Amino acid sequence: MDLRDCTICPRNCHVDRFAGQTGYCGQTNKIKAARASLHMWEEPCISGQTGSGTVFFSGCNMGCVFCQNHTISKGIIGRNISSERLAEIFLELQEQKACNINLVTPTHFIPQIVEALKIAKNDGLSIPVVYNTSSYEKVESLKYLEGLIDIYLPDLKYLSPTLSKKYSRAEDYFAYAAPAIAEMVRQTGSPEFADDIMTKGVIVRHLALPGCMEDSKAVLRTLYEAYGDSIYISIMNQYTPLPDFLDTAQFPELNHTVTSEEYEKLVDYAIELGIENGFIQEGETSSVSFIPPFDCDGI
Numbered sequence: 001m002d003l004r005d006c007t008i009c010p011r012n013c014h015v016d017r018f019a020g021q022t023g024y025c026g027q028t029n030k031i032k033a034a035r036a037s038l039h040m041w042e043e044p045c046i047s048g049q050t051g052s053g054t055v056f057f058s059g060c061n062m063g064c065v066f067c068q069n070h071t072i073s074k075g076i077i078g079r080n081i082s083s084e085r086l087a088e089i090f091l092e093l094q095e096q097k098a099c100n101i102n103l104v105t106p107t108h109f110i111p112q113i114v115e116a117l118k119i120a121k122n123d124g125l126s127i128p129v130v131y132n133t134s135s136y137e138k139v140e141s142l143k144y145l146e147g148l149i150d151i152y153l154p155d156l157k158y159l160s161p162t163l164s165k166k167y168s169r170a171e172d173y174f175a176y177a178a179p180a181i182a183e184m185v186r187q188t189g190s191p192e193f194a195d196d197i198m199t200k201g202v203i204v205r206h207l208a209l210p211g212c213m214e215d216s217k218a219v220l221r222t223l224y225e226a227y228g229d230s231i232y233i234s235i236m237n238q239y240t241p242l243p244d245f246l247d248t249a250q251f252p253e254l255n256h257t258v259t260s261e262e263y264e265k266l267v268d269y270a271i272e273l274g275i276e277n278g279f280i281q282e283g284e285t286s287s288v289s290f291i292p293p294f295d296c297d298g299i
Helices: 083-095 107-122 139-145 161-170 173-189 213-230 260-273
Strands: 031-039 054-055 079-081 100-106 129-133 150-153 192-194 198-208 232-236 278-280
Touching: 031 083, 031 107, 054 192, 079 083, 083 100, 083 107, 107 129, 107 139, 139 173, 150 173, 161 173, 173 198, 173 213, 198 213, 213 232, 213 260
Parallel strands: 054 100, 100 129, 129 150, 150 198, 198 232, 232 278
Antiparallel strands: 031 054, 031 079, 192 198
């Protein structure tokens, strides 16, 4: 995996990140992160009672038009750190009683994260490590993580190439996401828990978008047919249109939250399919309050 000719992700930018060049993710060879803290807003088996030790990395290889974390995905906010400092952060979060280390949007920093995890594990990191990703990944890149990641927390955003092209500029999203998730399941095997906290396994997330319920149903059906109860599926209704980021003129259909009726029908469909290992969201989850302050805290 050579950052001097970067092809870590499906964008295949072929830039020399050591020379300061940036590709689609907007990042050089230097790790850039915007926050490291205990996070209570993940699935219950990830956050637990003490919180998930999340590290939010800057930059992203997706570029979704509705991004909830656009200030960091665009690389606007963040601080450059070394792999050694990242290893220290992992250990600091462990000392704060984090349930796990949660790597958020990590794809473009895989080589540096591998180095940091090896350092941290050698220095006493013992809690599970979560890889929290859009799933726009290459299988060959994920293989570098084998043995270092305990839990994969991937999205499956779309099946439709029309939607993935329109909203994420990635017509080939599912073509990469499907084998990527299969590789994650191969690496971790069946879910395992200790005191209701996941220690191993895969939870696939799907964020419901307004007006996209047929594709959402296809996502759930495809996942259940492929994996049954060997994975968990998290159906999320927390989509929030952000007026300072979303181009409402170009995407007026996204300028509102998912209705209660839409979400209830999607959950009913999951039940009809037979999905038992799953998570749903209740209450007022479509709120900017679920977006943490990216203030470089903990970095």
